[in-house]
Amino acid sequence: MYTSFLIKYAEIGIKGKNRYIFEDALCQQIKYALKKCEGKFHIHKTAGRIFIDAESEFDFDEVVEHLKMVFGITGICPVIVTEDEGFEKLCETVVKYMDEAYPDKNMTFKVHARRARKNYPKESMEINMDMGAVLLEVFPEMRVDVHKPDIMLNIEIREKIYIYSEIIPGPGGMPVGTGGKAMLLLSGGIDSPVAGYMIAKRGVKIDAVYFHAPPYTSDRAKQKVVDLAKQVAKYTGPIYLHVINFTDIQLYIYEKCPHEELTIIMRRYMMRIAEEIAKKTECLGLITGESIGQVASQTMHSLVATNEVCELPVYRPLIGFDKQEIVEVSEKIGTYETSIQPFEDCCTIFVAKHPVTKPSVKVIRKHEKYLEEKIDELVQTALDTDELIIVG
Ligand code: ATP
Ligand code: MG
16 A cells, blocks of 8 residues: 655754754665665655655565664654645545555544645645545544544645655664764673664664684684674664684683683773774774673773773663663564573683672782783784674
């Protein structure tokens, strides 16, 4: 029945003279999302609105499902587009539309007409009244409610006439690419994919880095991270995933440093390496899935220790979230099932029985001195052997 969609967007509508940048980015993201759908589509901006016209057969559910993943969209309105063949014909089309779209007529409605083309023979108010009267006559069970109607029937008169009443909620946020780029530390866990999703939702493009420790961590564990990146990329567009071999660094820390500080020192090296890659790739910040107190390495004291090695801002969107709240988002965005697959993570393999929960930065720095002899070279090798996988 539908041949077009009207795309509603909220926040990006208020960006003054930068507005077109946001609209163009949104069109770009819509294009990217629809590439994965069957059919041909024409995306165009008209007078502060974005329309998607189908130019071939398409699968309605598939298109809606993909549009629901485009940040910046607040509402997806399936639209009937019809030529202007006079008011009577328009009423016929609207009656047919209402009949098909709403089998149960026990509802209230309001007609809301907008005349973008002023030479249309009726004014908006007249259209509202006359079409309302026609609908009431054909469907006596329906009632008009001008304040809180169940159905707002929108009629937009342009070159063609657009009819729509349904608004399918979009994900909100800002179009990816309008907010610069950040480097996500992506592990195989539940938290980091959610963290990436949340920052991308604010318009930020995402690159990612994963530290693996073969043979202690398997190819399956790495594949799991690629799969998570793939799922996140459905929202963010392609993700450049850097896979860093962390084994020698980890073994060296294990050999030289007190075991209760292993995780913290390891995390500090992850941050340092992530920042190196971030700076080389024009990322403006790092993103982690940390949340206060979740584990020993995420107490306020530990966060001071991991934070101090970075110059770039570290974004931790889950910082005040409980685990259950994070799980809910991961289920919503489709990463949960992959995250709970039981593959080892490099952090869990070298984990100490009693990790420090209140590390002293001074002490940590002193113990990192034990690494002086080889660590720079190991870090350099890790950076030099960076494996880049483009996901999505
Ligand atoms: P997650 O569920 O994201 O794995 P977590 O609860 O297991 O988090 P930690 O293992 O302490 O927490 O890791 C904290 C954060 O550090 C992660 O959210 C992630 O951003 C980053 N991180 C941890 N391990 C890795 C890794 N192997 N590769 C890349 N980033 C990692
Ligand atoms: Mg983890």
